[in-house]
Amino acid sequence: MPSESKYPSLPIPDVDLWAFLFERKDKPYPDDKVIYFDPHTSRSYTYAQVKASAIDFGKGLKALWDWQKGDVLALYTPNCIDTPAITWGTHWAGGILSPANPGYTVDELAFQLKDSGAKGLVTQLPYIKTAKEAAKKVGLPEDRVILIGDGRSSDGLTKHFTSIRNTSGATRYRRTKLKPSEDLAFLVYSSGTTGHPKGVMLTHRNIVANTMMIKAGEGGSLHWKGGATGEGDKILAFLPFFHIYGLTCLIHQSIYSGLQLIVMPKFDLEDFCNIIQTHKVTFVYLVPPVVLLLGKHPVVDKYDLSTVRMMNSGAAPLTKELVDAVYKRLKIPIKQGYGLSETSPTTHTQPWADWDKTIGSVGTLLPYQTAKYMSPDEKEVPVGEVGELWIKGPNVFKGYLNNPEGTKHALTDDGFFKTGDIGYQDKDGHFYITDRVKELIKYKGFQVPPAELEGYLVAHPSINDVAVIGLYSEEQATELPRAYVVPKEGVEKSDKAAKDIIEYLNAKVASHKKLRGGVRFVDDIPKSISGKILRRVLKTKALEEEKVKAKL
Template identity: 80%
Template sequence: MPSESKFPKLPIPDVDLWAFLFERKDRTYPDDKVIYFDPYTKRSYTYAQVRSAAENFGKGLKALWDWQKGDVLALYTPNCIDTPAITWGCHWAGGILSPANPNYTVEELAFQLKDSGARAIVTQLPFIKNAQEAAKKVGIPLDKVIVMGDQRDPEHKVKHFTSIINTAGSAKYRRTKAKPSEDLAFLVYSSGTTGHPKGVMLTHRNIVANTMMIKAAEAGHLQPTGGPTGEGDKLLAFLPFFHIYGLTCLIHQSLYSGLQLVVMPKFDLEDFCRFIQELKITFAYVVPPIVLLLSKHPLVSKYDLSSIRMMNSGAAPLTRELVEAVHKRLNVPVKQGYGLSETSPTTHTQPWEDWDKTIGSVGTLLPYQTAKYMSPEEKEMPVGEVGELWIKGPNVFKGYLNNPEGTAHALTADGYFKTGDVGYQDKNGNFYITDRVKELIKYKGFQVPPAELEGILVSHPNVLDVAVIGVYSKDQATELPRAYVVPKDGLGKTEKEAKEIIDWLGSKVAHHKKLRGGVRFVDEIPKSVSGKILRRMLKVKAQEEEEGTPKAHL
């Protein structure tokens, strides 16, 4: 029988995100509560200010750009406290938000803009050149590439989003309501093994449901008032808002539950520790490489992190050794969760009270879902036996944009999503993830599709054949992409040539896709009769090479 949740079921309102967040009658905190805070500039948004800015931005979109229901707004930016207002302003106007990784190259951004059908882009001034170049490639007019954040264009050629808020005559416009289960709220992009990322279609219902599911799991633990400072729980946000983990768990959860979100544009260990100490942060969503730093880095000892009551790690598996090391060093508990872009994202988490009893588990199922482990022949596996995890629930996505074949492969006729992750559950309903069916490399929570890198590398003049795999680095607690290269005519097998290939690829891809695991030269790539790369054989080879190999080029 499929497993069901042990967490309480909080009702999921049948409304769109705007109504869910801004038209509710049960809010337990005041209008002037500061929700989003920038610790660098001290700029902030209260609940009322977010609502007002979002509504006025939505009116401006309608007045200035004739924004229609279903229009897509792309966001190409690091974390910023303006992101929530722009996100919900887009929704107010009936639009769909598509966030893009700010590390994307022009080509990578252009692909997402074209695939999503984006009508406009919001970025920040340091990223304007790439945004404008990508816009030109796909035919987005440059007056629809605008900026957010603290920096403004000194030449006044690029509009700041606040100028859209102040559009004359926008008061007459009314909110466009969305159908919760049908209309999309977000188009997030998840890498596929075929190379190009896939547009994951998430409805308003998906995000509303997942926000309530997360609240059920954290209910009674995270509160808008009280706590060490009297201001209630404070969350530290460095996980990217363009990723579904940050989008739901940070942006939506903080506003719905009245938790203050301290927003960092990117991770910096010293600032992370300093803000915890100075601002009395009580909760943080993290990823395994950060847990590793907290367990080992000497800098951490300079700070008092005792206000942290719990951390939640996700995006990649976390080992027992890391959890125990952090608890021993800092007396900070770390629980683990699990989810995917296609599930909005959170499907499992460890209960607060059980974090130390089931270390290594991703926890138990969140409410409103059913899950089962299936054999390759699609037979359900009994408790304790390994299979592929399938999940069904109101948080499961609508499908992949412009990709009916991918959607049909991922979703069963009765609504189960095939996660591509392998594991098992124990007799107490704790779920374990042990491996991946998919071949994606996970670098610090980012997905790196090997086929994409192979497609680029094979175009290098000195590369005859190539395969890319992820090699696990204990030092960094993450997988690193490594290329196994058959050089043309058997030439060039030196460190110098390896570095040249690494640098060459590095100039063509986003930061997280670089060959941090290095290049290894081989005589041939192991392949099946049908020509499929046998990555498992390369993984065995990588393990054998682990002792006494030269350091990977970074």
């Protein structure tokens, strides 16, 4: 029998995100509560200011760009406290937001702009060159590239979003009405094993449902009043807003529950510790490589992190050793959660009270969902047995953009999403993820598709054949991409040749896709009769090599 959530399921309002957040009758905190705060500039937004800025931006889009329902606005920027106003202003105008990794190259960004059909692009001044080159490549007019953040352009053409907000004649425009279950709120891109990322279509209902699900999972413990500071809980936000984890758990949860979000543009350990100490942060969403640093790095001893009541790790598996090391050093408990882009994202989280009882578990099923583990021949397996996790619920995505075949393979006729992750549940309803069907490499929570890297590498003049796998690094607490290369005849298998290959690939891809696991030369790539690369064979070989190396 499929598992059901043990949480009470309150009715999900049949409204779009704008109405859910800004037309609600049950908001438990005042309009002047500061929700988003930049610790480096001390700029901030109260609930009322976010709402007003979003309305003005939405009106500006309609007036200046003739914005229509379903138009896509792309976002190419690190974390910024202007992002929420841009997000909900786009929704107010009936648009869809499509965030992109600010580490993308021109080609990677151009692919997303073209695939999503973006009608505009938002960036920050340090990223303007790449943004404009990508826009030009897909025929997006230069004046449709606009800025957020503190920098201003001196070229006389590139507008700041505040000038879009203040467009004359915009006051006559009204909010676009949307169908929550049909109309998209976000188009997030999730890397596939076949190379190019896939556009994950998330509706307004998906995000409304997931925000309520997160509230159920955290709501009994995170408060807008009380907490360590007396001002309410403060969440440190360094997880990227271009990722669904940051979009829902950080941006949406904070404004829905009245929590203050302290926004970091990117992760830096000393900055992270300093902000916690200075601003008395009480809760942090993080990823395993940061947990590793908190357990081992000497800089942590310089700071008082005692206001943190709990941390939640997601995006990649977390080991008991890492949780224990941090608790022993800092007395800060760390629980774990689980989700995917296709599930908006959070499906499971460990209850606060159980963090130390079920370390290694991703927790229990959040409300509204049904889940089951399936055998390779798609039969449900009993409790305790290993299978592929399938999930059904109002948080499950609509499908992949321009990819009916991918959608058909991912979603069953009765609405279950095949996660591609392998695991089991125990008799008490705690879920465990042990492996994954998909071949994606996870580097610090980012997805790295091996086929994409192989596509670049096979074009190298010195390479005959290649396979890329991810190998787990204890030292960095994440998988690292490594290439196994069959060199062309006459090419020397040297350190210099390996270095040349690494530099060749690294120049073509975003930072998280770099060959941090190095290059190994081999005589052939193991493949099945049908020509599929047998990555498990390579992984076994690599692990054996590491064991031999450790003995020397």
